[in-house]
Amino acid sequence: MADPETPKAVPAPRSDRSPWNWLLLIPIVLPVLTPLFNRDDPRLWGFPAFYWIQFLFILVGVATTTIVYRSTRK
Amino acid sequence: MGDHITEIVVFTLLFLLVSGMGFVAARWRAPKDMEHLDEWGLGGRSFGGWITWFLIGGDLYTAYTFVAVPALIFGAGAAGFFAVPYTIIIYPLFFLILIRLWSVSHRHGFVTPADFVRTRFDSPTLALLVAITGIVATMPYIALQLIGIEAVLKTMGVTGDSLLARHAPIIIAFAILAAYTYQSGLRAPALIAFVKDTLIYIVILVAVIYLPYKLGGWGTIFDAAEAKFNASPNPNDGITLNANNQLQYVTLALGSALALFLYPHSITGVLAGKNRNVIKRNMSALPAYSFLLGLLALLGYAAIASGVKPLPGATEGTVDSNTVVPLLFDMQFPAWFAGVAFAAIGIGALVPAAIMSIAAANLFTRNIYKEYLRKDATHAQEARVSKITSLVVKVGAVACIVFLDPQFSIDLQLIGGIIILQTAPAVALGLFTRWLHRGGLIAGWVVGMALSMWMLWQIPNPANGKAHFGGSAFPLADFGFDTKRTIYVGFVTVLVNLLVAIIATVILRAMKSPEGVDGTTRDDYYADEGDPRIDKDVAATVDHQSST
Numbered sequence: 001m002a003d004p005e006t007p008k009a010v011p012a013p014r015s016d017r018s019p020w021n022w023l024l025l026i027p028i029v030l031p032v033l034t035p036l037f038n039r040d041d042p043r044l045w046g047f048p049a050f051y052w053i054q055f056l057f058i059l060v061g062v063a064t065t066t067i068v069y070r071s072t073r074k
Numbered sequence: 075m076g077d078h079i080t081e082i083v084v085f086t087l088l089f090l091l092v093s094g095m096g097f098v099a100a101r102w103r104a105p106k107d108m109e110h111l112d113e114w115g116l117g118g119r120s121f122g123g124w125i126t127w128f129l130i131g132g133d134l135y136t137a138y139t140f141v142a143v144p145a146l147i148f149g150a151g152a153a154g155f156f157a158v159p160y161t162i163i164i165y166p167l168f169f170l171i172l173i174r175l176w177s178v179s180h181r182h183g184f185v186t187p188a189d190f191v192r193t194r195f196d197s198p199t200l201a202l203l204v205a206i207t208g209i210v211a212t213m214p215y216i217a218l219q220l221i222g223i224e225a226v227l228k229t230m231g232v233t234g235d236s237l238l239a240r241h242a243p244i245i246i247a248f249a250i251l252a253a254y255t256y257q258s259g260l261r262a263p264a265l266i267a268f269v270k271d272t273l274i275y276i277v278i279l280v281a282v283i284y285l286p287y288k289l290g291g292w293g294t295i296f297d298a299a300e301a302k303f304n305a306s307p308n309p310n311d312g313i314t315l316n317a318n319n320q321l322q323y324v325t326l327a328l329g330s331a332l333a334l335f336l337y338p339h340s341i342t343g344v345l346a347g348k349n350r351n352v353i354k355r356n357m358s359a360l361p362a363y364s365f366l367l368g369l370l371a372l373l374g375y376a377a378i379a380s381g382v383k384p385l386p387g388a389t390e391g392t393v394d395s396n397t398v399v400p401l402l403f404d405m406q407f408p409a410w411f412a413g414v415a416f417a418a419i420g421i422g423a424l425v426p427a428a429i430m431s432i433a434a435a436n437l438f439t440r441n442i443y444k445e446y447l448r449k450d451a452t453h454a455q456e457a458r459v460s461k462i463t464s465l466v467v468k469v470g471a472v473a474c475i476v477f478l479d480p481q482f483s484i485d486l487q488l489i490g491g492i493i494i495l496q497t498a499p500a501v502a503l504g505l506f507t508r509w510l511h512r513g514g515l516i517a518g519w520v521v522g523m524a525l526s527m528w529m530l531w532q533i534p535n536p537a538n539g540k541a542h543f544g545g546s547a548f549p550l551a552d553f554g555f556d557t558k559r560t561i562y563v564g565f566v567t568v569l570v571n572l573l574v575a576i577i578a579t580v581i582l583r584a585m586k587s588p589e590g591v592d593g594t595t596r597d598d599y600y601a602d603e604g605d606p607r608i609d610k611d612v613a614a615t616v617d618h619q620s621s622t
Binding site for chain 2: 013014015016021024025026027028030031032034038039040043045046047048050051054055057058060061062064065066068069073
């Protein structure tokens with residue numbers, strides 16, 4: 001372990017830990033909850049809810065991974 | 075064949091263009107020394123964000139996906155849309171896993187997932203199992219790419235009566251592919267992926283705007299599909315899910331997502347990236363392809379609305395539902411644009427086929443040849459063995475399609491997705507913890523494999539009268555539950571695999587069974603571009619520290 005008196009001598013161990021990582025759970029869990037979107041109404045541009053809601057989840061996935069990447073960039 | 079001349083000419087010209095690119099690729103970002111597996115098999119580990127995006131996109135979203143997913147929607151409706159949640163879940167799920175895999179591989183020069191397992195768990199046996207699983211899972215996947223090309227050729231009327239005449243175009247296409255992959259390695263599919271993906275994006279964007287315009291809008295298309303499913307006797311089709319197939323939908327999406335980045339060809343694409351940020355950025359850029367796949371899937375409904383009748387299959391009385399999308403293009407697009415669309419699918423088969431054969435060849439070279447046949451192989455020998463193996467792999471794939479019923483490859487690919495999942499505890503969990511004992515991981519793998527085979531054997535397919543290996547949806551009633559629900563086989567078996575691994579670990583630890591030496595250190599999992607590579611022989615003697 002690094003000596004607390006000489007923090008410059010030994011760099012802090014690298015880590016991927018970040019509270020932001022929890023955001024990644026959202027796009028993993030949302031598509032699994034079929035009762036949320038398994039219906040026809042309301043339609044959007046002719047697409048039943050089942051389809052456009054899942055397309056929307058793609059955007060949720062993009063948004064969360066982008067946020068996590070930007071906020072954990074070193 | 076006469077009325078397809080324009081399509082065939084456009085298809086052939088585009089095909090020749092990418093073949094030329096494949097050969098030139100050897101000189102693209104030219105390496106100092108091609109006689110090294112890092113160069114031939116991983117493109118010098120130097121690809122930036124854009125190349126990686128095209129490469130992995132071209133790698134994961136294959137020609138077979140592009141014909142099979144809409145075919146599934148055409149036949150069963152909403153259940154076939156699992157491809158969308160599947161490809162949403164992948165990226166957040168693997169975000170933290172892949173950067174660790176990249177780092178430890180960068181540090182140690184790993185080329186395959188089995189290389190990592192070998193060093194991490196100090197077990198050549200476990201590494202061999204991972205390597206063999208990878209090769210067996212990948213082989214039928216390559217054969218399936220040929221089915222993608224064949225669906226297009228069939229639609230253009232390029233068929234013959236004799237065995238040779240029917241398959242000649244595919245044999246020629248694969249011979250060219252084999253030649254430039256041999257010469258250029260991973261650089262060839264990386265360069266071709268630019269053309270392939272650009273063509274695919276153009277075709278799909280045109281299709282999803284132009285087809286609804288011609289067919290009366292998306293509302294009309296969905297209504298036509300609903301009418302078809304209401305009239306069919308199958309209780310599990312429809313444009314939404316029912317009470318019995320929701321569990322299957324969710325577990326299939328989760329299980330497939332977990333499997334995808336365990337496939338050796340996906341890992342090859344990831345390891346070819348030049349640093350951690352390239353991987354992270356791609357986790358948010360790759361879903362663009364998921365969007366595309368979702369739109370493409372819905373073309374299955376467009377095919378219903380325009381009254382497409384799939385062409386006959388290989389055996390009497392069956393239909394080849396993979397011809398649904400090519401037929402839709404043929405029916406609705408002007409001939410020249412249908413030719414572009416067919417070329418997009420055809421070239422779409424070449425990119426993943428090349429990467430898969432490279433990945434399978436690397437597994438053989440690193441984890442069988444170097445481990446068991448010639449321990450002192452030089453880098454040049456490794457590269458040479460890999461190049462030759464990539465040829466053998468492609469010949470095998472062509473032979474599968476020419477001499478066997480294509481259904482056999484489809485069955486094998488179904489099994490492939492489930493068996494590759496059995497490497498998850500060693501490869502994916504292994505990146506985070508070394509708590510599981512190598513013996514426990516082997517025991518889990520054995521039980522997971524056996525259970526997978528048994529469950530798949532139990533599943534019939536009433537649609538084509540097969541008694542076994544009819545699908546991946548296992549009726550829970552067969553476990554004794556009083557329900558009509560089904561569940562994805564791989565989801566169950568990987569959990570059982572993990573459970574067995576945990577129990578066996580506890581037992582082996584109580585027996586004080588030796589656990590081997592971890593060849594990696596905690597810091598290896600955070601290494602980035604610019605950090606020095608460790609020489610393998612030196613690494614074996616340094617002080618070890620578990621990263622758990």
